[in-house]
Amino acid sequence: MTKRIEFQFRLIGVLLLVTLSLSCRSESQKIAEVSKPGELFKDSLIVPTTVGSSADNNREQLSVNIRYPFLQEPHNLSATVQRIKPPEQFTRVELAEGSFAEWLRFLPLYPEGHKVHLYNGTLKSNQMIHEAVLKIDVGNRDLQQCADAVMRLRAEYLYSLGKFDEIHFNFTSGDRVGFEDWSKGRKPRVVGNKVIFTDFSIGVDTSYKNFRTYMNRIFNYAGTASLSKELQRVELSDIQAGDVFIQGGFPGHAVIVIDVAQNEEGLKCFLLAQSYMPAQEIHILKNPNDPNLSPWYTTDFGNDLMTPEWGFKASDLKRFVE
Numbered sequence: 001m002t003k004r005i006e007f008q009f010r011l012i013g014v015l016l017l018v019t020l021s022l023s024c025r026s027e028s029q030k031i032a033e034v035s036k037p038g039e040l041f042k043d044s045l046i047v048p049t050t051v052g053s054s055a056d057n058n059r060e061q062l063s064v065n066i067r068y069p070f071l072q073e074p075h076n077l078s079a080t081v082q083r084i085k086p087p088e089q090f091t092r093v094e095l096a097e098g099s100f101a102e103w104l105r106f107l108p109l110y111p112e113g114h115k116v117h118l119y120n121g122t123l124k125s126n127q128m129i130h131e132a133v134l135k136i137d138v139g140n141r142d143l144q145q146c147a148d149a150v151m152r153l154r155a156e157y158l159y160s161l162g163k164f165d166e167i168h169f170n171f172t173s174g175d176r177v178g179f180e181d182w183s184k185g186r187k188p189r190v191v192g193n194k195v196i197f198t199d200f201s202i203g204v205d206t207s208y209k210n211f212r213t214y215m216n217r218i219f220n221y222a223g224t225a226s227l228s229k230e231l232q233r234v235e236l237s238d239i240q241a242g243d244v245f246i247q248g249g250f251p252g253h254a255v256i257v258i259d260v261a262q263n264e265e266g267l268k269c270f271l272l273a274q275s276y277m278p279a280q281e282i283h284i285l286k287n288p289n290d291p292n293l294s295p296w297y298t299t300d301f302g303n304d305l306m307t308p309e310w311g312f313k314a315s316d317l318k319r320f321v322e
Contacts, residue, residue, distance in 0.1 A: 066098075066106050067160040069208050070136050075108040081271070083109065084132065084284070086261035087296055090269055093240075093260050100320075101241035103157045104258050108135040109284075119144070119279040129308035130283035131295035134273065142279045143219035147227045147254045149275035149282045150244055152215060154320055155179070159211055167211075170230055171195060171221040179206075182214045190221065224252030231318035236299050239268055243319050245305060245312040251277065253310040258284060261296070269296040276309060 068075070082105050086092055095102040114133045116124040119142050136152075138144050144152060151169055158167045159179075168178035175195040177188050185201025228248030239260060246254040255274040262268045272285045272295075287294035288308050289301075297305070305312040 066103055068108065068136075068156070069160055069211075070156060071108060075135070077106065079109050079111070079135075080106045081109060081132075081259055081284070082106065084259075084271065084295065087269060087293055089263045090261040090296075091263070093262050093268075095241070098161070099242075100154070100157050101260075103160070104153070104241045104256075107153075107258070109133065110135050116281050116283050118281075124276075124280050126308075129286055129288070131286050132284045134282040134284070136282060138275070138279055138281050139216070141216070143216055144279045145219075145223075145275055145277050147222070147224040147246070147252070148219040148279070149273075150246075150254050150256045151218060151222065151227065153256060153282070154242075155211075155215060155218075159208075164206055167214075169218050169222050170226045172223060172226045173221070174226075177214075177218065177221075179211060179214050182217075183210060188217070188221075195221075223250075224248045224254050225250060227254065228252070228318065230321070232321050233315065234317055234319045236314045236317055237268075239270060239299060239317060240319075241270075243317055245272070245307075245316045246318055247310075247312060247316055253312075255285065255307060255310070255312075267298060267300060269293070269298045271295060272297065272307060274307070274309075 082092070092105075095105065110133045112132070115127050116130055116133055117138070118124055119138050119140055136156075155167050155169075158164075164183060165178070165180045167180070168176055170176050171188070171190075173193070173195055175188065181187075181197075181200075183206045184204055185198065187198050189196045189198065224246055225248040227244075228246045231244060231246065234243060239257060241257050241259050243257045244254055245257075246252070253274075253276075255272045258271040258273045260268055260270045273282055274285060275282050284295055285307055287297050289297075289306055301314070303314050305314065305316075
């Protein structure tokens with residue numbers, strides 16, 4: 001009788017452990033599906049360190065917890081876009097806390113001298129055109145090219161804030177594909193020349209892994225032709241970080257404004273970043289027109305903006321619609 005009672009107690013103990021294990025696994029899955037990035041990516045913070053001076057609008061500490069879900073470890077302020085000093089007589093413009101422009105200014109950079117790699121790990125043939133390389137992966141497929149890199153940065157920013165409903169892009173067909181619908185199981189299927197959407201599923205998956213799967217689908221079926229139609233044209237005098245010089249086409253090209261500075265006379269200068277063909281690490285471009293100003297460009301370039309691998313018009317400047 002005593003042995004039977006002992007056995008029953010042991011059996012109950014085993015069942016409790018199994019139940020607890022299943023409960024923990026279920027809770028872990030639930031967190032991965034619905035938690036906001038701020039809770040998910042505890043190691044994706046930029047670690048504040050004192051750099052530069054407040055007179056140059058270099059941040060000595062972050063006003064908000066800016067997060068970069070793609071980071072595998074904390075990163076120092078001294079190794080971000082703001083390490084690139086503006087030209088003499090220019091000062092970085094002040095930015096709104098939590099804005100896309102602020103998020104771009106603190107994007108992490110690889111150490112100086114880092115070379116641009118393609119998606120397959122090989123080196124880009126021309127290593128003379130970049131000033132720095134953003135510390136963000138390019139993926140292992142030939143997908144994240146020019147417009148794709150712009151969309152990736154915009155989507156990463158919105159994802160970091162948990163604004164899933166604002167993450168959406170149009171396929172070249174014109175069909176709008178949003179991450180919020182995607183996370184709920186409503187996904188696009190391309191059948192011939194038509195896009196058909198599946199029905200919503202019961203669960204919700206807003207995990208970073210699912211977000212990246214969504215972005216790869218976007219990269220497959222969107223590009224400069226579709227993105228240029230989504231953006232709103234802005235005047236060059238109103239340029240700000242997050243704006244895009246874009247020419248839609250097959251092929252077309254797009255470069256994103258990463259940061260902006262201004263002098264006392266009101267003249268603005270800016271940094272540009274791009275990916276290219278084939279898919280490659282996003283890099284900040286040098287200015288081939290003025291080595292003394294490089295890597296900055298000024299807004300007094302006239303009608304033609306010449307970057308190392310593409311020429312744009314002043315009228316090609318556009319902005320994401322809030």
